[in-house]
Amino acid sequence: MTQLTMSEPSHGGAPIVDxxxxxxxxxxxxxxxxxxxxxxxRFVAFDLRIMRMVIKGHH
Structure with missing residues (x-):
């Protein structure tokens, strides 16, 4: 399998990502x-937001 780099064109001829x-x-x-x-x-704050959504969903 051939690996493509960011500058090599894909099969369609357009670059993958510039x-x-x-x-x-x-x-x-x-x-x-x-x-x-x-x-x-940040991890704790995110977890608390998710837990709040889960708890609200059970009522």
Whole structure:
């Protein structure tokens, strides 16, 4: 099986994805993504929102 890179055309002749103009994350964004305590808090907040939806769905 042949592996395609981002610049090689697919079978249709069009590129798969052109990410050359995509914005890069800022230093602050990268720092937040790597901050373990912040990610844990976001995980807990997300879980609480999901649990609230589940509990409301049972009434």
């Amino acid at each position: 990410l050359s103009r995509a914005p890069l994350p800022t230093r602050a964004t990268l720092r937040r993504r790597r901050n373990i305590p912040l990610q844990f808090l």
